[in-house]
Amino acid sequence: MEKSNDLRITKTKRLLKEALLALLTKMDFEAITIKKLTMHAQINRSTFYAHFYDKYDLLEKTMNEELIAFVEEVAPKSEEELVLADIPNPFYLRATQYIYQHGEFFKVMMGENGIPSFQQQFLKIIEEYMLNHLEKYHPSPNRMEIPKELFIHYVANGYVGVISYWLENDMQYSSEYMAEKLSQMTIKGPFSVAGLK
Known part of the structure; x- marks a missing residue:
């Protein structure tokens, strides 16, 4: 079960980092919001905040x-x-x-x-x-x-x-x-x- 959780956490973080890079190809960092990040990564806000304090932390x-x-x-x-x-x-x-x-x-x-x-x-x-x-x-x-x-x-x-x-x-x-x-x-x-x- 622990291994499954670890893989899920790793996947979630990877998706958010990929979302950040994808959005940076289109807009300045200041224009990026948590909503845009979570929509692009297809995860909910609570999942984002379980791993990162804010977009600057990410x-x-x-x-x-x-x-x-x-x-x-x-x-x-x-x-x-x-x-x-x-x-x-x-x-x-x-x-x-x-x-x-x-x-x-x-x-x-x-x-x-x-x-x-x-x-x-x-x-x-x-x-x-x-x-x-x-x-x-x-x-x-x-x-x-x-x-x-x-x-x-x-x-x-x-x-x-x-x-x-x-x-x-x-x-x-x-x-x-x-x-x-x-x-x-x-x-x-x-x-x-x-x-x-």
Whole structure:
């Protein structure tokens, strides 16, 4: 009986999260109501409130679950992976593969009616990866030509910007292609890969 209840709870939560994503493709989050969510998920209001406090709770838990799964999947598996010498970089490859596999979620969260707080949290994950790389492998981090914070923000925002473009254009390139090009731009620099000296 417990297993049956657990499966029912899991199904209900999944239906509500799918309803949230579906509605976000059509309207801003502020326009979404509990009534719209429950109608789309085909459940009653009392069932919604048995699992979530309000729509903000649903949104936060949906984002957190996806970001936790993303981090667990793409986090460097060894210290060697933090070295940016390999093209494509293994971190970038796992990241683009994960985003490709969960494309609908990322398109919604980073799209026209997307959630700015999700984008900020996603950006922070990339910044932390870059910071770990610098702290472990830069020979003299205190002697950089620019403050490391500027470097980290430049690379991380560039990465997220390219991923946003990829999503907006229906991921027309493969995840492997994206990982390779992102790695080249990060390692060699944008002007170098563009053929500008």
